[in-house]
Amino acid sequence: MKERLQQLQQEALEKIAQASDLKALNDVRVAYLGKKGPITEVLRGMGALSPEERPIMGALANEVRAAIQSALEEKQAKLEQEEIEKKLASEAIDVTLPGRPVRLGNHHPLTRVIEEIEDLFIGMGYTIAEGPEVEKDYYNFEALNLPKGHPARDMQDSFYITEEILLRTHTSPVQARTMEKHQGRGPVKIICPGKVYRRDNDDATHSHQFTQIEGLVVDENIRMSDLKGTLQAFAKKMFGEDREIRFRPSFFPFTEPSVEVDVSCFNCGGHGCNVCKGTGWIEILGAGMVHPNVLEMAGFDSKKYTGFAFGMGPERIAMLKYGIDDIRHFYQNDLRFLQQFNRA
Numbered sequence: 001m002k003e004r005l006q007q008l009q010q011e012a013l014e015k016i017a018q019a020s021d022l023k024a025l026n027d028v029r030v031a032y033l034g035k036k037g038p039i040t041e042v043l044r045g046m047g048a049l050s051p052e053e054r055p056i057m058g059a060l061a062n063e064v065r066a067a068i069q070s071a072l073e074e075k076q077a078k079l080e081q082e083e084i085e086k087k088l089a090s091e092a093i094d095v096t097l098p099g100r101p102v103r104l105g106n107h108h109p110l111t112r113v114i115e116e117i118e119d120l121f122i123g124m125g126y127t128i129a130e131g132p133e134v135e136k137d138y139y140n141f142e143a144l145n146l147p148k149g150h151p152a153r154d155m156q157d158s159f160y161i162t163e164e165i166l167l168r169t170h171t172s173p174v175q176a177r178t179m180e181k182h183q184g185r186g187p188v189k190i191i192c193p194g195k196v197y198r199r200d201n202d203d204a205t206h207s208h209q210f211t212q213i214e215g216l217v218v219d220e221n222i223r224m225s226d227l228k229g230t231l232q233a234f235a236k237k238m239f240g241e242d243r244e245i246r247f248r249p250s251f252f253p254f255t256e257p258s259v260e261v262d263v264s265c266f267n268c269g270g271h272g273c274n275v276c277k278g279t280g281w282i283e284i285l286g287a288g289m290v291h292p293n294v295l296e297m298a299g300f301d302s303k304k305y306t307g308f309a310f311g312m313g314p315e316r317i318a319m320l321k322y323g324i325d326d327i328r329h330f331y332q333n334d335l336r337f338l339q340q341f342n343r344a
């Protein structure tokens, strides 16, 4: 029995030494120390021994077990350490490698210009007002002194949805809506940015969908000089401190008098070049004093209140500011175009 136990110990230690992974090691543990293993088997035969021999054999069996157990533990620790080292080696990170560049997006040039204009007017005490793009004929035209059949409706070719509903052709209906909400009480001081739609043929300077920013101020004693000072500040901020503006007579049914506003050419300083077509001036927006009919229709007393309004196309402003030659670049999402504005 003693020889058998020593032989088992010898065998087990050899197998432990040979085990190349944790699974193989566990198989050795089950095979030698398990309930059905050879050591248990040997101990079962102890009954045949003399009472003197029994404790000696029992002690020997425990020694063999302990030796196998400690060899198993030692080997297990070694294999586990090896496994960790293997894993660390396979997951090694070379911190000296150059990083992968993260490509950041940027705001669309049109969004930039709109936000720049918004910031400028917010700085002058204006708030932003918005209105629906699917608009009632009443707000888009009638409330702006353009009754049905008025010839000036032809100035803005419209997408009608029903006889009374259309895609708004300008942002001016937001003026009418905002004044109505004020219920005849001033002051009103808003800008209204948003999308508008016209049945215009798309070309380098026209789009069937574009953006506008409307401005409206209504209060007591608002004069044309207030309009001029406001637009002068706007032009200097957008196009440079030494810019001048000029008013040319024009016509809009909702303003009286009405003007087209030109800015002195930022390219040639007013001497005449190809940007200003030799005139020294560039047209940037339409404006005027709010027509008394428009004030009255919105519930304002036109004897007490006066106001000015202006409307501009941010695409055209952005084209001038950045020297963009075709309005369609704004809508084609060509990254070669858009990425030029990354740093601006």
Ligand code: FA5
Pocket: 156, 169, 170, 171, 172, 198, 200, 205, 206, 207, 208, 209, 210, 212, 214, 252, 255, 284, 285, 286, 287, 288, 309, 310, 311, 312, 313, 314, 315, 316, 327
């Ligand atoms: C108007 O729409 C008036 N509501 C502006 C206004 C407001 C005048 C308040 C007086 C008081 P107009 O049709 O000119 O006006 O358009 C204003 C601007 O929109 C133009 O100066 C131009 O920059 C832009 N615009 C007009 N049509 C197009 C188009 N098809 N594509 C791109 N921009 C356009």
